[in-house]
Amino acid sequence: MINADPQELAKFGELAHRWWDPQGEFRPLHQINPLRLDWIDAQAPLKGRRVADIGCGGGILAESMAARGATVLGIDLSVKPLRVAQLHAMEVGAENLEYREVAAEALAAEQPAGFDVVTCMEMLEHVPSPESVVRACATLVKPGGWVFFSTINRNAKSFLFAIVGAEHLLKLLPKGTHEYARFIRPSELARWAREAGLAVEQFKGMEYNPLTQRYWLSGDTSVNYLVACRRPA
Structure with missing residues (x-):
């Protein structure tokens, strides 16, 4: 079984042609990308690193990491966003x-410890089994390498801000x-990371x-948050 929701893949596929419109449906991704990029680059300088971007979509983060000097492989299971990423x-x-159409788990089986950084x-x-993706990311990264996640907390405030408000x-x-039931508490993500053999180094909120x-x-990690993890050397 591939760890993907067909409805989620279709949803993002239908909007793929809008991915690189900074004023379109993906405007928030364009706005937060410099923050994410600088935060990653500050902890794991990207120049010269081999990076895997899991769930890359239309390639906003992947392309910006390559521009910082990394060698980047972006993967996704939604075909239309991947084509948009390749074209851009x-x-x-x-x-x-x-860019490749491949699941995180399949890439992990193919290239274990193959990347300096995984995002x-x-x-x-957006996936049925997020803990499986976390395990795949832990497998993909080299000992001493970094894994970066970002997602949304699950509480009343995040429901109001991320769904009702946004x-x-x-x-x-x-x-x-977004679907509220799929939001992930920091404690849950930290537990999955530790169970996968990663050390949780830092949490950051995004407001x-x-x-x-x-x-x-x-x-403030009460709504959107990022996590930096490291695989012990």
Whole structure:
């Protein structure tokens, strides 16, 4: 069984042509990408590293990591976003960047300990078995390497902010982008990471001000958050 939800794949596939429109449905991804990129690069300098981006979608993060000097493999199971990612990379002349339609678990079986850095951003809350993806990421990274996750906490505040606010009131995201039951508490993600053999190094929250339309990283992990993990050397 492939660890993917056909409805989720179809949902993002239908919007694939809008992926690189900074004012479109994926505007939040464009806005938060510099924050994610700088945070990753500060802890695991990307230049010269081999990176796997799990659930890469249309390639916003993957392409920006390649621009920082990493050799990047972006993978996804939604075909249309992958084609968009490949086309955009060709259009801008991106180097050291490859995309493949393959599951994280399959890539882990094929290339264990094959990457210096593994990123899995805004993806865990869209799959049936997120812990399986966490295990795959832990397998993919070399001893001493870094794994970065980002997802959404599960509590009343995150329901109000990420679904009611972002999807219905502010319309930052299309309705139905997220399903509350699939949100993941930091304690759950930390447990899956430790069970997979990773050391949890840092949590960061990501906040948004709808008046200034600005995102920033903070210590508040109550809604959107990022996790940095490391595989012991």
